[in-house]
Amino acid sequence: MNAWGVGDSYSDYIAGAPFAGLEEIMDQKWIASWTAAAEAWFDYRRTGLPDLQTGETAKRQAMPLRFYYHWDDEISLNPVNAEAAIEALEPTIFAAPDNNNSAWSKMWVLQGTGKPW
Structure with a gap:
Protein backbone atom coordinates (compact mmCIF):
# COMPACT_ATOMS: atom_id res chain seq x y z
CA MET A 1 0.00 0.00 0.00
CA ASN A 2 2.93 2.36 0.60
CA ALA A 3 3.82 2.16 -3.09
CA TRP A 4 0.64 4.11 -3.85
CA GLY A 5 1.02 6.51 -0.92
CA VAL A 6 -2.20 5.39 0.75
CA GLY A 7 -0.89 4.61 4.23
CA ASP A 8 0.45 1.70 6.17
CA SER A 9 -2.71 -0.32 6.30
CA TYR A 10 -6.06 -0.90 4.73
CA SER A 11 -7.83 0.90 7.60
CA ASP A 12 -5.73 4.05 7.05
CA TYR A 13 -6.71 4.00 3.40
CA ILE A 14 -10.41 3.48 4.08
CA ALA A 15 -10.45 6.19 6.79
CA GLY A 16 -8.98 8.77 4.40
CA ALA A 17 -11.01 11.22 2.34
CA PRO A 18 -12.12 9.79 -1.03
CA PHE A 19 -11.32 13.10 -2.79
CA ALA A 20 -9.70 16.44 -2.05
CA GLY A 21 -12.95 18.42 -2.04
CA LEU A 22 -15.35 20.33 -4.23
CA GLU A 23 -12.55 22.05 -6.16
CA GLU A 24 -11.16 18.70 -7.33
CA ILE A 25 -14.63 17.47 -8.30
CA MET A 26 -15.38 20.62 -10.31
CA ASP A 27 -11.97 20.46 -12.05
CA GLN A 28 -12.76 16.92 -13.16
CA LYS A 29 -16.31 17.85 -14.20
CA TRP A 30 -14.94 20.80 -16.23
CA ILE A 31 -12.58 18.43 -18.07
CA ALA A 32 -15.30 15.82 -18.58
CA SER A 33 -17.71 18.44 -19.98
CA TRP A 34 -15.59 19.23 -23.02
CA THR A 35 -18.49 18.20 -25.27
CA ALA A 36 -21.04 20.17 -23.25
CA ALA A 37 -19.57 23.67 -23.17
CA ALA A 38 -22.77 25.39 -22.01
CA GLU A 39 -23.04 23.08 -18.99
CA ALA A 40 -19.38 23.62 -18.08
CA TRP A 41 -19.80 27.39 -18.37
CA PHE A 42 -22.92 27.36 -16.19
CA ASP A 43 -21.15 25.22 -13.58
CA TYR A 44 -18.39 27.83 -13.50
CA ARG A 45 -20.91 30.64 -13.07
CA ARG A 46 -22.73 28.70 -10.35
CA THR A 47 -19.69 27.62 -8.29
CA GLY A 48 -16.76 29.81 -9.35
CA LEU A 49 -14.84 26.59 -9.99
CA PRO A 50 -12.51 25.77 -11.58
CA ASP A 51 -10.52 28.89 -10.73
CA LEU A 52 -10.41 30.35 -14.24
Whole structure:
Protein backbone atom coordinates (compact mmCIF):
# COMPACT_ATOMS: atom_id res chain seq x y z
CA MET A 1 0.00 0.00 0.00
CA ASN A 2 2.93 2.36 0.60
CA ALA A 3 3.82 2.16 -3.09
CA TRP A 4 0.64 4.11 -3.85
CA GLY A 5 1.02 6.51 -0.92
CA VAL A 6 -2.20 5.39 0.75
CA GLY A 7 -0.89 4.61 4.23
CA ASP A 8 0.45 1.70 6.17
CA SER A 9 -2.71 -0.32 6.30
CA TYR A 10 -6.06 -0.90 4.73
CA SER A 11 -7.83 0.90 7.60
CA ASP A 12 -5.73 4.05 7.05
CA TYR A 13 -6.71 4.00 3.40
CA ILE A 14 -10.41 3.48 4.08
CA ALA A 15 -10.45 6.19 6.79
CA GLY A 16 -8.98 8.77 4.40
CA ALA A 17 -11.01 11.22 2.34
CA PRO A 18 -12.12 9.79 -1.03
CA PHE A 19 -11.32 13.10 -2.79
CA ALA A 20 -9.70 16.44 -2.05
CA GLY A 21 -12.95 18.42 -2.04
CA LEU A 22 -15.35 20.33 -4.23
CA GLU A 23 -12.55 22.05 -6.16
CA GLU A 24 -11.16 18.70 -7.33
CA ILE A 25 -14.63 17.47 -8.30
CA MET A 26 -15.38 20.62 -10.31
CA ASP A 27 -11.97 20.46 -12.05
CA GLN A 28 -12.76 16.92 -13.16
CA LYS A 29 -16.31 17.85 -14.20
CA TRP A 30 -14.94 20.80 -16.23
CA ILE A 31 -12.58 18.43 -18.07
CA ALA A 32 -15.30 15.82 -18.58
CA SER A 33 -17.71 18.44 -19.98
CA TRP A 34 -15.59 19.23 -23.02
CA THR A 35 -18.49 18.20 -25.27
CA ALA A 36 -21.04 20.17 -23.25
CA ALA A 37 -19.57 23.67 -23.17
CA ALA A 38 -22.77 25.39 -22.01
CA GLU A 39 -23.04 23.08 -18.99
CA ALA A 40 -19.38 23.62 -18.08
CA TRP A 41 -19.80 27.39 -18.37
CA PHE A 42 -22.92 27.36 -16.19
CA ASP A 43 -21.15 25.22 -13.58
CA TYR A 44 -18.39 27.83 -13.50
CA ARG A 45 -20.91 30.64 -13.07
CA ARG A 46 -22.73 28.70 -10.35
CA THR A 47 -19.69 27.62 -8.29
CA GLY A 48 -16.76 29.81 -9.35
CA LEU A 49 -14.84 26.59 -9.99
CA PRO A 50 -12.51 25.77 -11.58
CA ASP A 51 -10.52 28.89 -10.73
CA LEU A 52 -10.41 30.35 -14.24
CA GLN A 53 -8.19 33.38 -14.82
CA THR A 54 -8.36 35.99 -17.56
CA GLY A 55 -5.43 36.53 -19.89
CA GLU A 56 -3.33 39.63 -20.38
CA THR A 57 -5.43 40.88 -23.30
CA ALA A 58 -8.82 40.25 -21.70
CA LYS A 59 -11.41 43.03 -21.85
CA ARG A 60 -11.99 42.80 -18.06
CA GLN A 61 -10.18 41.13 -15.16
CA ALA A 62 -13.00 38.59 -14.67
CA MET A 63 -14.68 35.94 -16.79
CA PRO A 64 -17.99 37.00 -18.41
CA LEU A 65 -21.21 35.61 -16.93
CA ARG A 66 -23.80 36.06 -19.66
CA PHE A 67 -24.43 37.19 -23.22
CA TYR A 68 -25.41 40.78 -24.00
CA TYR A 69 -28.94 41.63 -25.10
CA HIS A 70 -28.37 42.71 -28.71
CA TRP A 71 -30.16 45.60 -30.42
CA ASP A 72 -30.87 43.62 -33.61
CA ASP A 73 -32.62 40.85 -31.75
CA GLU A 74 -34.17 41.23 -28.32
CA ILE A 75 -34.09 45.00 -27.83
CA SER A 76 -35.49 46.09 -31.21
CA LEU A 77 -38.08 43.30 -31.53
CA ASN A 78 -39.32 43.27 -27.93
CA PRO A 79 -38.22 46.56 -26.31
CA VAL A 80 -40.57 46.51 -23.30
CA ASN A 81 -39.58 43.07 -22.05
CA ALA A 82 -35.93 43.48 -23.05
CA GLU A 83 -35.61 46.69 -21.04
CA ALA A 84 -37.34 45.04 -18.06
CA ALA A 85 -34.90 42.12 -18.28
CA ILE A 86 -31.91 44.47 -18.50
CA GLU A 87 -33.12 46.45 -15.49
CA ALA A 88 -33.45 43.20 -13.49
CA LEU A 89 -29.76 42.39 -13.99
CA GLU A 90 -27.43 43.01 -11.04
CA PRO A 91 -24.45 45.11 -12.11
CA THR A 92 -21.02 44.12 -10.78
CA ILE A 93 -17.76 46.01 -10.44
CA PHE A 94 -16.74 44.66 -13.85
CA ALA A 95 -19.96 45.77 -15.61
CA ALA A 96 -19.53 49.55 -15.17
CA PRO A 97 -18.58 50.55 -18.75
CA ASP A 98 -21.59 48.68 -20.18
CA ASN A 99 -24.20 49.59 -17.52
CA ASN A 100 -26.65 46.77 -16.75
CA ASN A 101 -26.51 45.22 -20.23
CA SER A 102 -23.08 43.77 -19.65
CA ALA A 103 -21.60 40.30 -19.96
CA TRP A 104 -20.42 40.86 -16.37
CA SER A 105 -23.87 41.65 -14.88
CA LYS A 106 -25.51 38.88 -12.86
CA MET A 107 -28.78 37.35 -13.99
CA TRP A 108 -31.41 36.28 -11.45
CA VAL A 109 -29.98 32.83 -10.79
CA LEU A 110 -26.63 34.28 -9.61
CA GLN A 111 -27.87 37.36 -7.76
CA GLY A 112 -27.06 37.36 -4.07
CA THR A 113 -24.89 34.23 -4.27
CA GLY A 114 -21.44 35.81 -4.28
CA LYS A 115 -20.57 33.42 -7.11
CA PRO A 116 -18.43 33.17 -9.13
CA TRP A 117 -16.63 36.28 -7.80
